[in-house]
Amino acid sequence: MKTLHVTFFSSIISLFFTFSAAAQTVEAESGVLTGGANIQSCSGCSGSAMVGNLGGPSNGTVVVPVNVSSAGMYNLTIYYCTADPRVIYVTPNNGNYTGINCAPSGGWTTVGSTSINVSLNAGSNTIRLDNGSGGWGPNIDRVTLQPATTITFGAGNYIYYNLATGKYNVYFNNNLVITDAYASCNSNNIYYSHTGYTSRVYAATPVSDAFGSGTKHTITLSGGGLIPMQQVFYTYAGKNYFFTEVLLNGTGANCYRMSPLTTSTAWVPGSGDMRALKVPFDNDAWIRYDAQTFSAANFTGSEVAALYDNTSRNGLVIGSVEHMHWKTGITVTANGNNTLSTLSAYGGYTDGTLTHDGRGHGWVNVGGSTCKSPKILVDYESDWRTAFETYGSANLLAEPRYISSFTGGTPFGWNSWGAIQSSLTLAKANAVVDFFANSCTGFRNSDNTLYIDLDSYWDNLASGGWTGDFSQLTSFANYCKSKGFKPGIYWAPFVDWGKNATGMVEGTSYQYQDCWTKVNGSPMDLDGARAMDPTHPATRGRIAYLVGKFKACGFQMIKLDFLGHATLEADSYYDNSVHTGMEAFRKGMEYVVDQLAGTMLTYAAISPNLATGRYVHMRRIACDAYKDISETGYTLNSTTYGWWQKNLYKYIDADHIVFGTEPIGENRARLTSGLVTGTLITGDDYSATGAWTTAAQSLLQNADLLDIARNGNGKAFRPVEGNTGNQPNELFTATIGGYQYLAILNYGAGAKTYTVNLGRIGLNGGGTYAAVKELFSGTLSSISGNLTVTVPAADAVIYRIDVGAWASTAPVLAKE
Missing domain, CATH: 2.60.120.260 (Galactose-binding domain-like)
Known part of the structure; x- marks a missing residue:
């Protein structure tokens, strides 16, 4: 040492x-x-x-x-x-x-x-x-x-820690990016790494964990009558990123806010289209990602932020990879040019809109003698998209899945909330099964099956409600299986829709008022539902009761909704070891997973973007979008800036693929939104015949289109550009097998001509690709240098480019 x-x-x-x-x-x-x-x-x-x-x-x-x-x-x-x-x-x-x-x-x-x-x-x-x-x-x-106390990592990357001041500078590619960063901890007093401490000692020790072999660099701060602090940096062989965290150690060390990285001066190398990306906490209330212009950036986003030059694609990603105790905020404030006046990553973030909290963050490690911040990843790459994908994978490594592995093919299926909604009956559910079994036989995943999922109002099939007769649900599940499909069910385990104070909680002897989440003494309502304390025996008893019923019926998939209710900061929780919303969420979700016991594909709807990764196989990138081009645009705003969550979840999807009576162009765009996000969950009322059945029989049986999701194992497409503010990108691309796919969506009211540079989408722009197919029309062509195409209003095209059918267009010189 x-x-x-x-x-x-x-x-x-x-x-x-x-x-x-x-x-x-x-x-x-x-x-x-x-x-x-x-x-x-x-x-x-x-x-x-x-x-x-x-x-x-x-x-x-x-x-x-x-x-x-x-x-x-x-x-x-x-x-x-x-x-x-x-x-x-x-x-x-x-x-x-x-x-x-x-x-x-x-x-x-x-x-x-x-x-x-x-x-x-x-x-x-x-x-x-x-x-x-x-x-x-x-x-x-x-x-x-x-x-300088020098910490090296990657190629040309350094952290220079100043033991005299308690601040540090970060260089990437030999460029000074972060200046005078410091740590802070809010307990009964606020402690700063650069204020009051009289001794700072550096030590290095080897570390080996899920990220590989590396070094743990610890600066121990003491003296001045302050609670001792440790600033910790983790670096790994061959990695261009580092992690940082801060700890207080001693009596009174519990905190409600901790930041291992705050600075008033940061800069991202670049002179092109500079952007700062604000990321939401969840996918509730039609929230949008926002790639703000760097000079005007002013926000606190949730868990992660990106600072990048969209022209060169150089970029910095900073975000938390730990979510069991803290909600993390990333504050970005620009100077009016290409520098920042504030960059701060901290645990202890709450916001009435983004996190839906009605009070401040709870205290971490109450009564303990040590308190640790969330671990923050800092990564600078030549492509900000690569940095985001690294970040998504890092979350999975830092907090491995609690749920058992899912080994099936990319989920394809149908969900009743897309169109049938409250009109759900056993007859209609079975008729949907018949439609796919008899009239849409080409719509199957790589396991030659579909998930047929009953959403809210599944209890229309339960005589007497949740405590009644589930025989119709069992009948539906058995009918699905008889046709080679997998039955699915829906539930929101942490909400009370009825808000009946004296009503009995199913499966327990408690009343609902006993387990409501309280904020400032009053029950907490969100999205029209009342939040339930995830740690309360009544909430847990209801989970055990209903999951047991679902398992007995034979369901093989469950869609879990309104999970954000379990993350809310509260006055207190039944479990007195729990003091923060994320601690409550962890307790609740682990209990749900334990009850499911590996029997179902587990699928999250409204839920935290990152913290849900431990507990489900699949998650919606956006929620409550249906059929027209504006809803496709809303969905693809989330895919544009959240596609990297595929590195955390087994699958992400684009919500209901509903065709309805929309024009064929809007149907193509809606289907494209699912393909580029990675899976296909349809939603029309296929118990009845209409324009939507004709669209489905055409679009959902196009093998070339379905192969994108089947062969890509749910791979999400990358956005080509990241400069669209709170709107979606128009171009998405992915490499699957020997093909490069390019999806182009026109969200506008008029036709638009696109000229796409092949180099910009990752292909060789100096030659000719001889085998190119547009998958909706089946048109074959070749392209050289640029692809030029006119896309009608509110429509989409998808090109499949055979990367093996490329030839240089350079002249061949004869030998002398």
Whole structure:
């Protein structure tokens, strides 16, 4: 184990200034001034003076000479004064300069600080401070210098931790991306890594876990009468990302908010179409993802955010991979240009709209002597889409599935909520089975089956309600199986629709009012339903009772809905070891999975985007969309920016594929939304005949289309672009087998011509693909360089490109 203590600086030799216990310090006014730079008085500065007029028309500069005994990377902290945002250029040894954004410090005599890492030679060095762009820099009070505690990962990636300040910088591809990040913990007091602690000690230990072999880097902070803190970084061999977390250790360590990464200065390399992606907590209430322009970004999203250049696709993804205790928020605030004034990842996020909470986040580890934040992944890639896919997979590694594995083929099927809804009867359900058995025989998954799922109002088939006779449900399940299909059922285990205070909870001796979730003393309603405490014996008793009934009927699939009700922060929970909404959610979902005992394909509808991954096989990317082009657009906004959740779930799907009486173009678009999301769950009333049956017999029996989902094992398509704000992308692409698929959707009211660059969708743009098929029409063609196609209004096309049928168009030179 290697240990470096903050007071160890014997390797540093100063030419013009003396050592301090924290770091070398040099007053700016002792440097060499040129141009218009001058010394000004400053009551708040050390030495009561500072250097001003840096930059400007006369190009004022100050040059600080330093001398170090060994070559290496050093933390340079710059203390400055400014009343408005300014930039200081830092140039070591007349080399390349780096511009650093300096946020307003509070005035011209109030000192702020920022830091950068500089590479110095053994012996004499110079550091020039100015503003070479012709603008004005801040006034400089002093600088400090000390050897950097260096954490390397990936290729050209570094974390430089400053043991003197408790802050750290992050470089990706040798570019400074995150500056002066720090950790904070909100307990009875707020503890900051850069404030109050008098000792910071670094240690490195090996680690081996689901992410591979790596190193755990721990900075232990103590002293100052504060609860000891640890900042932890995890790096792994060959990985371009790292994880970070923060802990408090000692009496009073429990917290309601913890951030391992907060900074007022962050930048993503790029000069193209810069974007910051806000991600919702769940898929409820027609919520949308929002890829905001970087210069105007201002949001707190849930669990993860992305900062990227859509033109080059370079991008940074920051997000939590742990969801058992905390709701995580990612705050992004722009400076009005391509830098951020706030970037913060923290556990303890609640919001009345996004998380639906009516009170603040609960406390974690109440009564314990240690408290840990969620673990945050930080990944920068040449393609932001790759970073998101890495993030999705990391969630599955960090919190493996609690539910047993599902090994069947990509689910295809039908759900009654698409059209029949409350009119569900046994006769209609059986007639739907007959339609697929007799009139739509080509619509089957790779297991040659379908899931026929009864949604809400399945109890129309239960005489006497939930405590009555389930024989019609058993009859339906048996009829499905007789035709080679798998019967499915629906339930929302954590909600009370009736809101009857004295009503008895099925399967128990409790009244419903005994198990309602309370917020500020009142029952919590969401989506018209009353939330039930997931830890209460009444809630658990009802789960055991009804799941037992479903199993006895022979159901092989269950759709679980309104799971977000189980995540709500509450005044208290029946289980007194539970203090947060996510802890309650975990208890509730684990109990549901235990009762199902591996008997059913488990499918989530309204539910948290990430935390649900441990407990289900399949999840809707968006909810309550049906048939027209606007609803397809809503669904595909979620697929555009949430496709990567396929790396967490076995399958994701696009909600009901309903054709109804819509034009054929809108039907093609609706089917395409399912194919690009990964599975096909239809929803028309196939107990009756209409335009929808004709559409189904055509579209749902097109083998070329069905093979996308069958052979792709539910693979979700990537968006080609990520600059559509809260709207969907028009182009999606995926490689499945030997084919590259390209889906193009026109959501507009008029025809639109698309010219698609093959290189932009991952193909070789320098040749010809000779075997290209548009799958709705069956048209065969070839393409070179660009694909140009006109798509009618509210319509879609899907191209299948044989990547093996490519030939270079370059001329072949004859041999001499």
